[in-house]
Amino acid sequence: MKVAIIGAGISGLSCAHELESYGISPVIYEKNDFIGEVHDHVGGDLKIISRPIKDSIQYYKRLGIQLKPLNKINTIIHYSPNKKTIIQGSLGYFFRRGKESDAMKPQIYEKLKNTKIKFNSFGDYEKLSKDYDYVVVGTGNSNFTEEMGCWQEWVTTYVKGAIVLGDFDPYTLIVWINKDYCKNGYVYLTPFNERRASLVAITTEVNEKEMDWYWEAFLYAENIKYTIVEEFKLQHKTGFVYPHKVDNIYFVGNAAGSIDPFLGFGIMNSMTTGVMAGKSIACGKNYEKLIQNRVQQNLYMHEFRKSFNKISNKGYDKLITTIGIPGIKNLLYDTDFNVVKNMGKILGIFNKSDYLK
Ligand SMILES: Cc1cc2nc3c(=O)[nH]c(=O)nc-3n(C[C@H](O)[C@H](O)[C@H](O)COP(=O)(O)OP(=O)(O)OC[C@H]3O[C@@H](n4cnc5c(N)ncnc54)[C@H](O)[C@@H]3O)c2cc1C
Numbered sequence: 001m002k003v004a005i006i007g008a009g010i011s012g013l014s015c016a017h018e019l020e021s022y023g024i025s026p027v028i029y030e031k032n033d034f035i036g037e038v039h040d041h042v043g044g045d046l047k048i049i050s051r052p053i054k055d056s057i058q059y060y061k062r063l064g065i066q067l068k069p070l071n072k073i074n075t076i077i078h079y080s081p082n083k084k085t086i087i088q089g090s091l092g093y094f095f096r097r098g099k100e101s102d103a104m105k106p107q108i109y110e111k112l113k114n115t116k117i118k119f120n121s122f123g124d125y126e127k128l129s130k131d132y133d134y135v136v137v138g139t140g141n142s143n144f145t146e147e148m149g150c151w152q153e154w155v156t157t158y159v160k161g162a163i164v165l166g167d168f169d170p171y172t173l174i175v176w177i178n179k180d181y182c183k184n185g186y187v188y189l190t191p192f193n194e195r196r197a198s199l200v201a202i203t204t205e206v207n208e209k210e211m212d213w214y215w216e217a218f219l220y221a222e223n224i225k226y227t228i229v230e231e232f233k234l235q236h237k238t239g240f241v242y243p244h245k246v247d248n249i250y251f252v253g254n255a256a257g258s259i260d261p262f263l264g265f266g267i268m269n270s271m272t273t274g275v276m277a278g279k280s281i282a283c284g285k286n287y288e289k290l291i292q293n294r295v296q297q298n299l300y301m302h303e304f305r306k307s308f309n310k311i312s313n314k315g316y317d318k319l320i321t322t323i324g325i326p327g328i329k330n331l332l333y334d335t336d337f338n339v340v341k342n343m344g345k346i347l348g349i350f351n352k353s354d355y356l357k
Helices: 010-021 056-062 104-110 125-131 143-147 208-221 267-283 287-309 313-323 326-334 339-352
Strands: 003-006 027-029 041-046 071-079 084-097 116-118 134-137 151-165 172-176 186-191 196-204 227-241 249-251
Touching (some): 003 010, 003 125, 010 027, 010 104, 010 267, 041 071, 041 186, 041 196, 041 267, 056 084, 071 313, 084 104, 084 313, 084 326, 125 134, 134 267, 151 208, 151 287, 227 287, 249 267, 313 326
Parallel strands (some): 003 134, 027 116, 071 172
Antiparallel strands (some): 041 084, 151 227, 186 196
């Protein structure tokens, strides 16, 4: 069977890995001449967001892909304009992103044995769909999905990130929410180690120029004094995709709407859609059914996002205080309560009662 994959990203590489397990050797078309991201950063995988999946490392292992995280996350510090809450426990994992051998994509790439990768090759889905039995679109963006009329846009955000030097706890994630400098988005700090971290601001519905203003506003408001050694900027689009397969063309990863519309997390869904597309191609299984749980999770995230957008800075203070109250903290962080599924509704009630305004 001839399978072409467009993009050697998380979803494309995961798809190739799954196909290989069935004896199929795909060809990956990758426009860059390397595997990984141009900019080093540290990504997060949070248990509170992934439920009902309890542990992402174990989940990836069940998908057949064993990954080594950079570190465990055992503390999250949440800042709102006037409040601070510290949560501790087994909260998730940090993953290295970039080109280094311990970064996520190089780790998956290293496991491939019979996949051919054509570097510096732009994959054109229309042409490839005639030359191959199946084409898997894993481009990390919605360009082809939109062209084929399968994309409905949800939220567009601008991301500005930096590598910063300072003193950090490698097991602690710091998150700031404040309408004044990130609108309905957030800023987070994820450490590589004690000295180096990535600092990323995600701001909703702004253009590139405005993003610089919001970034400076954040640094000023929070009195951030880290030494900035590198900066990057990019746009994130989230949206709903249907169908996820048209004729012999599969969408995976961000091209399949994997990136969530609340935090912009997409690792788990990208890996899932990649593996499930491989399974569907190899075994003739229904792709929509195989990925329906993860698609549903993003629909819940969308509801969550809509309720979250209505919260004011005063509401953020109340929210951050509320998640630190012992009984609520235990429910949110120490049980299997599906926060994503229920929080949209709960925030909706709070919104109606003016609690979070
Ligand atoms: C700064 C940043 C921070 C993030 N942090 C987190 C996080 O903390 N947690 C989390 O879960 N998610 C995070 N994400 C999201 C996550 O990285 C993505 O959801 C995931 O990488 C998407 O995987 P993918 O396979 O769809 O695309 P990618 O991994 O982006 O790979 C796409 C590949 O396709 C190639 N390509 C594109 N077009 C073509 C073409 N026409 N022909 C050939 N090759 C092509 C690209 O060069 C690239 O190699 C973050 C994303 C960014 C940008």
